[in-house]
Amino acid sequence: MPVSEAMPRICARRDVVGAVLLFTLQFTACAGNIEVEIKESGGTPVADAVVCATPLTGGTSALKGKAIVAQKNKQFVPYVTAVQKGTAVQFPNQDDVKHHIYSFSPAKKFELPLYAGTPADPVVFDKAGLVTLGCNIHDWMIGYILVVETPWFAVTTGNGRAQLRGLPAGTYQVEVWQPRLKGPSARTAQRVAVSADNSPGTVSFRVDLKPDFRPRRGPTGTEEGYR
Amino acid sequence: MPDSILRFRTFRGRLAFVFLSLVALVLAASFFIALQANRRYALRQIETNLRTGARIFSALTEHRLDQVTNEARLLASDYGFKQAFGTSGEDRATIRLAMQNRRDRVKADFILLVSLEGQTLYDSDQPRRDGLPFDLPGLITAAEENDALQARGLALRQGKLFAVVVVPLLAPAPVAWIGLGFRIDDAFAAELGALSKQSVSFLQRNDSTQWIILASTFDVGKRNELQRAIGALTGASGRILQLALGGERFVTLIEPLDVRNGAAAVALQRSLKEELAPFRALEAALLFVGCGGLVLSAIAVAGIARSISRPVLRLAESVHRVEGGDYTTGDSPDFGRADELGQLTRSFQNMTAGLAERDKVRDLLGKVASPAIAAELTRGQLTFGGEERKVTILFSDLRDFTTLSEQLMPPQLLEILNAYFTRMSRVVDAHGGVIDKYIGDAIMALFGAPLNTPDQARRALESALEMRMALNELNRELLAGTGRVLRFGIGIHTATVVAGNIGSPQRYNYTVIGDGVNVASRLQALTRKPEYDAEIIVSDATLSETFGVFRSRQLGDVAVKGKQQLVGIHALLGRREREEGAR
Numbered sequence: 166m167p168v169s170e171a172m173p174r175i176c177a178r179r180d181v182v183g184a185v186l187l188f189t190l191q192f193t194a195c196a197g198n199i200e201v202e203i204k205e206s207g208g209t210p211v212a213d214a215v216v217c218a219t220p221l222t223g224g225t226s227a228l229k230g231k232a233i234v235a236q237k238n239k240q241f242v243p244y245v246t247a248v249q250k251g252t253a254v255q256f257p258n259q260d261d262v263k264h265h266i267y268s269f270s271p272a273k274k275f276e277l278p279l280y281a282g283t284p285a286d287p288v289v290f291d292k293a294g295l296v297t298l299g300c301n302i303h304d305w306m307i308g309y310i311l312v313v314e315t316p317w318f319a320v321t322t323g324n325g326r327a328q329l330r331g332l333p334a335g336t337y338q339v340e341v342w343q344p345r346l347k348g349p350s351a352r353t354a355q356r357v358a359v360s361a362d363n364s365p366g367t368v369s370f371r372v373d374l375k376p377d378f379r380p381r382r383g384p385t386g387t388e389e390g391y392r
Numbered sequence: 393m394p395d396s397i398l399r400f401r402t403f404r405g406r407l408a409f410v411f412l413s414l415v416a417l418v419l420a421a422s423f424f425i426a427l428q429a430n431r432r433y434a435l436r437q438i439e440t441n442l443r444t445g446a447r448i449f450s451a452l453t454e455h456r457l458d459q460v461t462n463e464a465r466l467l468a469s470d471y472g473f474k475q476a477f478g479t480s481g482e483d484r485a486t487i488r489l490a491m492q493n494r495r496d497r498v499k500a501d502f503i504l505l506v507s508l509e510g511q512t513l514y515d516s517d518q519p520r521r522d523g524l525p526f527d528l529p530g531l532i533t534a535a536e537e538n539d540a541l542q543a544r545g546l547a548l549r550q551g552k553l554f555a556v557v558v559v560p561l562l563a564p565a566p567v568a569w570i571g572l573g574f575r576i577d578d579a580f581a582a583e584l585g586a587l588s589k590q591s592v593s594f595l596q597r598n599d600s601t602q603w604i605i606l607a608s609t610f611d612v613g614k615r616n617e618l619q620r621a622i623g624a625l626t627g628a629s630g631r632i633l634q635l636a637l638g639g640e641r642f643v644t645l646i647e648p649l650d651v652r653n654g655a656a657a658v659a660l661q662r663s664l665k666e667e668l669a670p671f672r673a674l675e676a677a678l679l680f681v682g683c684g685g686l687v688l689s690a691i692a693v694a695g696i697a698r699s700i701s702r703p704v705l706r707l708a709e710s711v712h713r714v715e716g717g718d719y720t721t722g723d724s725p726d727f728g729r730a731d732e733l734g735q736l737t738r739s740f741q742n743m744t745a746g747l748a749e750r751d752k753v754r755d756l757l758g759k760v761a762s763p764a765i766a767a768e769l770t771r772g773q774l775t776f777g778g779e780e781r782k783v784t785i786l787f788s789d790l791r792d793f794t795t796l797s798e799q800l801m802p803p804q805l806l807e808i809l810n811a812y813f814t815r816m817s818r819v820v821d822a823h824g825g826v827i828d829k830y831i832g833d834a835i836m837a838l839f840g841a842p843l844n845t846p847d848q849a850r851r852a853l854e855s856a857l858e859m860r861m862a863l864n865e866l867n868r869e870l871l872a873g874t875g876r877v878l879r880f881g882i883g884i885h886t887a888t889v890v891a892g893n894i895g896s897p898q899r900y901n902y903t904v905i906g907d908g909v910n911v912a913s914r915l916q917a918l919t920r921k922p923e924y925d926a927e928i929i930v931s932d933a934t935l936s937e938t939f940g941v942f943r944s945r946q947l948g949d950v951a952v953k954g955k956q957q958l959v960g961i962h963a964l965l966g967r968r969e970r971e972e973g974a975r
Contacts, residue, residue, distance in 0.1 A: 267471075269478025269563050299564025301471045307564045344565075378541055378566065 197359040199329040200367040203321050203341055205374055210325025211343055213245040214372075215311045217318035218329050218337035218357065226316060231287070233257065234298070234308055236264050241298055241308025245344065247318040248310060253287035265301040272296045272312055295342075307379060309344055332359045339368060347373040403704075404697040408690070415689040419682040426678055430671040435643070438667050439632050442645040445588035445660045449647075452584055456574065457544045457555055463498040464559040464572040465542075470494065474563040477505075484522070488514055495572070501554065504571030505561075506532060513568065517549065530652045531558050532569060541566060546576070548654040553577075553594055553606050577607045585609040590662045591642070593618060597655040601626070606656070614638060618659070622646075629657065640665060703733045707740055719748035778892035783904050784839040784852040784884065784934055786825070787916035788816065788859065791879040793833040800874075808870065809833060812878060815862045823855040824848075828903050834916075841891045842902060849886050849937035853964060856882045856928045881919025881927055885912035885959075886934040911952050911959060918950065918961065926963030935962050943968050 199218060203211040232248045234241055237259040248254060258264050258281050267276035272294030277284055279302075290296065290312045300306035311318075317337075319327035329339075340354040353372055467473065476490045487505065491514050495503035502517035506526045515521045526532060528547050535543035535558045544557040553576040560566035574580075581592040593608035593615070603622045605615050617637040629648045634641055641664040649656040703726040713720070726737040790796075790812070797805055813835070817827050820837045824845055828836040837855070840848030859882065867877040887908025893900045915929045924947050935944060943965040949958035 267475075267563075269474065269567070274479060297563075297565045299562075304469055304562070304564070376539075378560075 197332050197334065199332060199337070199339065199357055199359065201319070201321070201327045201329065201339065201341075201370065202367050203325045203327075203343075203370040203372060206371055210321075210323070211372060211374065212321055212323045212325060213243075214321040214325070214327070214341055214343040214346075215245060215247040215313075215318060216321065216327045216329060216339065216341055217247065217311075217313045217315050218332060218339045219315045220333075221336045221338055221356070231255065232310075234310065235259050236266070236300070236306070239264075239300075239303050239306060241306055243308075243320065245309045245311070245320055247320055248290055248312055249316050249318070250293050250312050250314055251289065251291055252312075253289045254310065255283060255287045257283040262302075264303070264306070266298060267301055268296050268298050270294065270296040273310075276301075305379065311342055334360050341370050341372060343372065343374065345374040345377060347375050404694075404701050407697045407700075408693045411693045412686070412690055416686055419685055423675075423678055423682050427675060430675060431668075434668050434671050438643045438662050438664070439645075441588075441667075442590065442632065442643065442660050442662060445590045445592075445662075446645060446647050446658075448588040449584055449592070449658055449660070452587065453555060456580075457557055460498075460500065460555070460572050460574060461542060461544060461557045461559065463500065464557050464570055467494045467498065467503075467572070468559050468561045468570045474561065477561060477568065478563055484514070492516060498572065500572045501574045502572070504556075504558075504569070504573070506558075506569040506571065508566065508568060517573070528556065528652055531556060531571070534558075535560070535569065546649055546651045546656065547573075548596060548651055548656060551596075551606070553596065553649075553651070553656060578609070581607045581609045588660070590660050593659040593661070594649075595622065595646075595657045595659055597657070603657070622659070634664065635661070643667070700733070703729070703737065707737065710740060710744065714744055714747065717751075719744050719751070778890055780888055781841060781844075781891050782848075782886060782888050783841045783891060783908065784848045784886040785889075785904065785909055785912040786820075786835075786837040786839065786852050786856060786882060786884045787912050788835045788837075788856075788880050788882045789916055789919075790833040791881065791920070796876065796878075804874070808874070808878070812863070812866060815866055816859055819858045819862055820855055823851045823858070825851060825855055826902075829901065836903075838891075838904060840886075841904060849934045850941060852884050852886075852934065853930060853938060853942055856884060856930075856964060857966060860927060879927075881916055881929070883912050883914065883916025883919065883929050884934050884964075885915055885931040886937060887911065907952075907955055910954060914950075914952050915959075915961060924963060928964040929961050930964050932960035932962070935964075941968060942966065 201216045203214045203216070205211055230249065230252050232246055232252050232254045233256075234243065234246050234254055235257045236242070239260055239262070242259075246254075256266055256277060263279045263281050265277070265279045268274060272292045273288070273290050273296045275288055277288075290310060293312050293314050296310040296312060298306075298308040298310065317329045317332055319329055321327040336356055336358045338354055339357050340350045342350045346353075353370055355368060355370070357368055473490055473494065476486055480486050491503050491505055495516055502515070504512070504516070504526075505514040507513055510526050510529055510532055512521045512524055512526045521527065527549070528545075531543050531545055531547075534545070535541055541560045542558060544555070547554050547556050554573045555576060556571055556573040558569050558571045561568040561570050576594055581594060585592040591609050591614075593610060594606040595603045596606050597603055603619070603625065605619055608615050608618070610618060614637055618635070621635040621637055625646075629646055631646070633644045633646070635644050636642075642661040643664055645660045646657050647660070649658055703724075706724060706726060710724070724737050724741070726733055727741065728734065729737065796808075800808070812833075813830060816835055820827055820835075823839070824843075825837045825839045826841070828838050830836075837852075839845055839852040839855070845851060859880075863878060863880060870876055870878065885908055887906065889904040889906035889908045891902070891904045893902050894905065895901050911931060915931060918924060919926055919929050926945070926947065929947065930944070935942070944962040945965060947961045947963055949960050952959050
């Protein structure tokens with residue numbers, strides 16, 4: 166079944182006490198890293214997967230940050246972006262044509278009607294959840310912004326690997342989400358303990374993916390149509 | 393002549409019967425073979441056409457579905473609609489109106505909106521289903537598994553047949569399913585029927601396994617007939633059947649339709665009568681040609697039979713006449729024919745002429761003469777009533793024949809005698825003489841009668857000499873065969889005698905009477921006398937006429953009974969050699 170907006174409530178656990186603890190933890194000794202490797206059940210590395218770690222003990226701090234999702238060559242670049250709740254995202258148009266970006270996802274409904282260059286105001290994503298971006302002019306353009314509660318997240322590259330850095334010692338719920346993921350991400354979640362001395366090593370995930378539903382662009386690249 | 397008429401009719405009739413029967417048989421066979429071939433070809437054509445019609449149906453439906461799919465995709469990418477769906481998802485009224493609007497835009501029969509979970513959000517055809525699970529979940533599953541996330545199919549809803557397509561509403565990821573449908577109704581059937589020139593009916597099989605008609609190009613009457621004819625037919629899919637609808641035979645192909653929620657089929661039909669119409673014309677033409685051919689053959693046969701039987705009959709008549717003694721052949725129209733019948737006619741006429749001649753000669757002489765004499769006789773005007781003329785008479789007689797006859801068996805005796813006669817008569821004939829009669833073993837020959845022969849004496853003497861030679865030859869054979877020889881004596885005399893047909897009308901013979909005959913006979917008897925030592929004795933009268941052509945020995949004079957004067961006789965020895973002009 167294709168992605169449903171209602172689904173990904175991942176890395177969204179909140180704990181007030183935890184928040185205080187984290188503050189405390191920040192001043193403790195050096196933080197650890199988690200190396201994550203995600204592979205498909207067939208062994209193929211999975212790219213564009215968001216990995217986030219939610220501390221089970223303690224909370225997260227909100228880091229107000231910025232993110233950029235550009236439109237380049239009539240695609241969303243990057244395809245999958247993860248931001249912490251409250252991040253303002255810029256959408257610079259690096260193409261020579263105008264785009265009309267929209268999202269009807271419950272987590273953020275917005276649209277940036279036909280524009281070129283960079284809109285003055287970035288869009289603030291203040292609700293956790295999955296936001297699916299589309300372009301009204303170019304039907305094939307699709308991008309994802311996963312808004313998470315935790316500041317520790319990363320997106321896997323082509324080799325299916327990602328690194329979570331600066332994690333204070335503690336136990337974390339590490340979850341994975343990918344646009345083609347079959348089933349809820351909680352199903353494949355793993356508990357990882359981070360100690361002060363060193364990283365726990367590579368955490369491997371084996372996931373099942375659905376076929377890619379995205380309409381492909383025309384073969385020549387200039388032909389901007391469906392397959 | 394009833395007999396000949398019967399025969400006439402039988403031959404002609406038989407010929408006509410055999411020939412015409414053969415022709416009729418061949419024509420009938422050709423006709424029926426052509427008929428059969430036509431039928432088979434026509435049915436094959438119909439089958440091909442029906443299957444083509446089925447393919448047209450598939451193609452047409454697919455084409456419509458392609459169109460509708462494109463329309464649905466267009467609708468699904470309508471930003472306004474996406475926005476309406478995305479931003480006011482719970483506002484059913486807005487959604488409903490938006491959908492109705494879009495359905496009307498593309499003039500579809502209905503439009504559907506189904507959630508990703510399979511719940512009917514809006515169904516323009518059955519509005520009361522809103523909120524209930526979608527009634528064609530198989531379609532949604534098929535779309536999910538499809539590369540392009542779309543599906544199409546046929547469905548039965550409330551007794552009507554629909555074609556439905558389903559496409560995703562992408563915003564930009566799939567957020568719902570949009571469906572468009574059109575009815576498979578009479579109009580669709582009519583379109584299909586017009587394209588493929590056949591009758592189209594859509595059938596549904598309901599629970600009681602009866603077929604009912606959903607849509608058709610037929611009028612109500614024929615629909616009922618079709619309903620009756622199909623009834624509870626099973627296992628008919630894909631086969632060609634023949635159904636009778638109201639007296640008209642239709643060749644029918646029933647193809648099952650792939651319907652998601654029921655059993656349906658399309659029946660494609662062509663009227664057999666219409667299909668066979670061009671072939672009927674051909675058959676009529678064949679029949680006409682056949683009958684015409686038969687009639688012409690009959691005429692030809694009659695002509696041929698005639699051309700054979702008529703001459704044959706004419707010949708038969710001629711033969712009959714000949715049988716009766718009538719040798720008049722008349723002018724036969726067949727005489728000049730170049731073929732076998734002409735040959736027959738000519739041969740027959742020659743034969744008849746020959747017979748006529750022979751008969752004539754027989755009539756004239758009461759005996760058979762050599763062909764030369766016969767020819768002469770028929771040419772000349774001769775008297776057979778009796779006349780005096782100079783004739784040379786030759787008598788020959790076998791010695792000791794009586795003794796011979798006692799020693800031999802009758803068949804053997806006859807054989808020898810006939811061999812002797814055959815040779816002797818051949819010689820006489822060759823010299824222009826005529827065998828008058830055979831008296832026992834004696835031969836009487838005439839030279840100079842009935843035809844005038846100027847050198848009759850010479851001929852007679854030549855004849856005698858050759859007869860001697862012939863006898864020697866015969867004796868050589870006889871000696872070898874039987875160990876016996878024949879000896880004869882010949883007497884020749886020339887005198888004026890009375891010649892003519894002597895006897896009664898029933899039995900007469902051309903012969904001569906008078907003293908001269910006796911003399912010749914007497915001379916022959918004298919050859920027995922050993923003192924003469926002569927095989928052939930001729931009289932003065934005869935010899936003097938030969939002017940020294942022959943060698944002879946004087947024998948003296950003898951007295952012959954009844955004659956006062958003595959007759960001088962000579963023994964004939966042979967021809968005088970080395971004489972110029974001696975013959």
